[in-house]
Each structure stands twice: as C-alpha cells, then as structure tokens.
Amino acid sequence: MATSKPVTAILLMSCPDRKGLVATVAQFLHERGANITHADHHVDPEAGIFFMRVEWEVEGFSLSPEETRQEFGQLVETFEMKWSLHYSNQVQRVALFSSKDDHCLLDLLWRYRAGELPHAQMPILISNHLDHSHIAKEYGMDFRHFPMTPETKASQEKKEIEVLKDYEIDLIVLARYMQIVTG
Structure with missing residues (x-):
C-alpha cells in the first residue's frame, strides 16, 4: 500500500x-516544532549574497501558513531579505512555453495526464510557432501564439507577461522553448 508524502513547507530566501x-532560521523553526527534512544554503562570494532553501513537515509545526508568514516576516525585517513560503500541497498554475520540438512538451503533458503532477494546473501553452496548437486543444489548454523577430521580441514579451498575469500563473516551464527570455 502506498503512503502519501507528508505536506511540507518550503521557504526560499536571499539577502546580503x-x-x-x-542559526536564526533554524532556531525560528525549531522553536515552533518544525522537523526540517531538507536544507540547502550557500553564499555567492562575489556578490556577497546568501541563499537558502529549507523544507519542513507541516505536521507538528505550531503555526498556520499565515502566522508563519507574519512571524517570519517580523523576524527578518532587519536582514533586507527577499523570501517566499510555499506548501507542497498547494496547486501551482503552470504555463508551458514551447517552440517547434514537442518531445519535452509531450513528456510533461503525458505525466500530467497520468497524475504524476498532482499539484499542478496547466491552463495555457504559449509558443512562438503554431505547431503545437493541436496539442493544447487535445489537453484542454488555451493556446497563445507570439511570433518572435528581433524587432518584435520586446513587445511580444510584454504581451506574454500580460497573459501570464491574466491566467494567474505561478510557474513557467520552458519545454524546449527556443528563445532567450529577457527581463
């Protein structure tokens, strides 16, 4: 019998x-009953920036998501820290970007259809070519075509960003999208 994975919280942060x-982050979590299951941190020595990703089990943790955001936000006010908090059971709205090759796109969509990506919604496929409009239709996704040329790239990317906002996208997956995505 398969057992389900425990729900975890994932904290991402960067600061000078x-x-x-x-120690500050670990103490904050320990004092609230966290069981840390994964932690990575490193410093970019050239930029002097600290990066950390820490994940812990929600069961046994004494704070709700909103309380965690509030208390952690107060704790790190003096650190000039950029941070975000996510939960493993939250559904992420994913936009897929793809160009002409379809193997990466199809692999993702097959896995999605098979239930291997249970916390994802994939409402839209964006492409600089029309080749995959039929794939989007087959998977019940909206399709947006933004042809790119050196002259239109900046204006097309602005339109793409508006579409991402309209669809409330949390995550972009580049499935063999053969364009350099700027700012």
Whole structure:
C-alpha cells in the first residue's frame, strides 16, 4: 500500500550575507516544532549574497501558513531579505512555453495526464510557432501564439507577461522553448 508524502513547507530566501542567518532560521523553526527534512544554503562570494532553501513537515509545526508568514516576516525585517513560503500541497498554475520540438512538451503533458503532477494546473501553452496548437486543444489548454523577430521580441514579451498575469500563473516551464527570455 502506498503512503502519501507528508505536506511540507518550503521557504526560499536571499539577502546580503552576514553571520547567524542559518542559526536564526533554524532556531525560528525549531522553536515552533518544525522537523526540517531538507536544507540547502550557500553564499555567492562575489556578490556577497546568501541563499537558502529549507523544507519542513507541516505536521507538528505550531503555526498556520499565515502566522508563519507574519512571524517570519517580523523576524527578518532587519536582514533586507527577499523570501517566499510555499506548501507542497498547494496547486501551482503552470504555463508551458514551447517552440517547434514537442518531445519535452509531450513528456510533461503525458505525466500530467497520468497524475504524476498532482499539484499542478496547466491552463495555457504559449509558443512562438503554431505547431503545437493541436496539442493544447487535445489537453484542454488555451493556446497563445507570439511570433518572435528581433524587432518584435520586446513587445511580444510584454504581451506574454500580460497573459501570464491574466491566467494567474505561478510557474513557467520552458519545454524546449527556443528563445532567450529577457527581463
């Protein structure tokens, strides 16, 4: 019998490097009953920026998501920290970008249809070619075509961003999207 994975919280952060950052985060989590299941951190020495990703089981943690955001936000006010908090059971709205080759796109969509991506919704496929409009239709996705030339790239990317906002997209997956995505 398969057992379901425990729900976890994932905290991503970056800020100017200084002593005590790892200890501060670990102490915050420990004091609230967190069981840390994964933690990574490193410093970009050239930029002096600290990066950390920490994941812990929600069961046994004493704070709700909103309380966690509030208390952690207060804790790190002095660190000039950029951070985000996500939960493994949250549904992510995913936009797929693809060009002409379809193998990566199809692999993702097959896995999605098979239930291997249970916390994803894929409402839209965006492409710089028309080749995959039929795939989007087959999977019940909207399709948007934004042809790219050096002259139209900036204006087309602005339109893409508007579509992403309209669809409330959380995550972009580049499935063999053969364009360099700028700013």
